[in-house]
Amino acid sequence: MKLLADENMPFVQELFGDWADVATCPGRDIRPEQLRDVDVLLVRSITRVDEALLARAERLAFVGTATIGCDHVDTALLARRGIGFASAPGCNKVAVGDYVLAALLRVAAHKDWRLGEKTLAVIGAGNTGAEVARRARALGMRVMLCDPPLAERDPTDFVRFEQAMSADIVSFHVPLTRTGPHASWHLLDEALIGGLHPEQVLINACRGDVWDNQALLARQQGPAPLTLVMDVWEHEPRVLAPLVPHVLIASPHIAGYSLEGKARGTFALYQALCAQQGRDTGFAPEQLLPPPPVAGVTLTGVPDQVQLERLVRLVYDIEQDDRAFRRALGQPGFFDRLRKDYPERRELGSLRLAGAYPAMAGLGFKV
Ligand SMILES: NC(=O)C1=CN([C@@H]2O[C@H](COP(=O)(O)OP(=O)(O)OC[C@H]3O[C@@H](n4cnc5c(N)ncnc54)[C@H](O)[C@@H]3O)[C@@H](O)[C@H]2O)C=CC1
Numbered sequence: 027m028k029l030l031a032d033e034n035m036p037f038v039q040e041l042f043g044d045w046a047d048v049a050t051c052p053g054r055d056i057r058p059e060q061l062r063d064v065d066v067l068l069v070r071s072i073t074r075v076d077e078a079l080l081a082r083a084e085r086l087a088f089v090g091t092a093t094i095g096c097d098h099v100d101t102a103l104l105a106r107r108g109i110g111f112a113s114a115p116g117c118n119k120v121a122v123g124d125y126v127l128a129a130l131l132r133v134a135a136h137k138d139w140r141l142g143e144k145t146l147a148v149i150g151a152g153n154t155g156a157e158v159a160r161r162a163r164a165l166g167m168r169v170m171l172c173d174p175p176l177a178e179r180d181p182t183d184f185v186r187f188e189q190a191m192s193a194d195i196v197s198f199h200v201p202l203t204r205t206g207p208h209a210s211w212h213l214l215d216e217a218l219i220g221g222l223h224p225e226q227v228l229i230n231a232c233r234g235d236v237w238d239n240q241a242l243l244a245r246q247q248g249p250a251p252l253t254l255v256m257d258v259w260e261h262e263p264r265v266l267a268p269l270v271p272h273v274l275i276a277s278p279h280i281a282g283y284s285l286e287g288k289a290r291g292t293f294a295l296y297q298a299l300c301a302q303q304g305r306d307t308g309f310a311p312e313q314l315l316p317p318p319p320v321a322g323v324t325l326t327g328v329p330d331q332v333q334l335e336r337l338v339r340l341v342y343d344i345e346q347d348d349r350a351f352r353r354a355l356g357q358p359g360f361f362d363r364l365r366k367d368y369p370e371r372r373e374l375g376s377l378r379l380a381g382a383y384p385a386m387a388g389l390g391f392k393v
């Protein structure tokens with residue numbers, strides 16, 4: 027069995043090496059001719075799996091994407107051609123929660139805000155949105171959820187989009203869709219951007235095209251800019267460079283890049299391929315992980331917001347990501363290079379807190 031995988035997918039050798047002939051290559055460079063004799067293709071979000079890519083893939087029996095988002099895969103085409111498909115729902119949701127928590131604490135320090143006095147709206151209350159909501163509640167924030175597709179089934183817990191957009195902080199967690207009643211392409215459009223209050227904070231850790239980046243630039247260059255946290259960008263890997271100086275935290279689509287999240291992603295594909303081939307799964311994803319660099323901390327009291335930020339930074343330093351992004355901006359291929367060379371990052375749950383109050387578990391720590 028020949029397996030071709032994106033070179034940025036860890037643990038492929040460990041999981042598939044003894045039953046497949048494994049080759050890897052950069053995800054953006056996979057060409058149709060490379061797939062001629064490939065049985066299994068494992069990709070990440072940067073490989074567009076469509077008619078053109080699969081033109082010569084006569085043996086292909088399985089495609090897996092080690093990601094939550096599937097907007098890069100023509101799943102209808104795979105179904106038509108009888109090619110098995112799997113993604114990794116929820117694999118890196120915890121990492122996205124950690125990223126947004128780190129961002130919230132940075133924003134609060136920057137604006138001299140007490141988060142417990144602020145409202146946060148989550149647009150898209152699925153796996154990643156729920157992780158963010160859980161952390162925000164643990165910070166004492168008032169949380170609004172906006173998810174029209176879920177609200178159609180049961181409106182009880184949801185607010186309308188217009189109300190959500192009035193929150194102090196609005197965090198976006200929707201899949202990228204271009205058609206249908208809940209299409210999310212440019213969900214944040216020029217008209218909406220123009221109507222926001224200058225004190226508001228917007229966070230995008232889902233897909234770049236959900237925000238109109240040109241319209242945002244126009245707003246940021248005007249007299250009343252917003253506070254922005256951007257992990258994802260329209261037209262990645264290209265970035266609208268003039269926007270970056272107007273963004274408080276800028277990162278190269280790494281919100282989900284914890285080692286645990288990546289391990290879960292590859293493992294989900296391993297499980298799906300084992301199921302397709304009637305093979306037993308011999309591993310647990312935890313077995314793939316090395317011990318965390320910092321395993322435990324003993325607290326002597328309830329940490330305040332500043333101490334909490336320090337505690338988060340012991341595991342994940344979002345400012346380091348921001349600095350690396352700004353340093354590299356403009357260099358050829360900088361976006362993909364930062365992602366490829368991304369330092370090993372662990373989830374907050376890898377840190378055990380002794381003496382912690384129970385709400386710390388809501389923030390993602392192990393207590
Ligand atoms: N920056 C990063 O590293 C990462 C980005 N992502 C992106 O985040 C997206 C969301 O991930 P999950 O929460 O795991 O997906 P999910 O499928 O669990 O949840 C998405 C939610 O959005 C809702 N939704 C759909 N259209 C909407 C609209 N127009 N307005 C409001 N809500 C809407 C859905 O009903 C669903 O509940 C993924 O599709 C992916 O594109 C995911 C992981 C990492």
Ligand SMILES: O=C(O)C(=O)[C@H](O)COP(=O)(O)O
Pocket residue numbers: 034069070071072092093094095096118279281282283
């Ligand atoms: O899971 C998703 O969806 C994501 O956005 C991934 O975390 C992005 O990772 P890559 O697939 O682009 O490496």
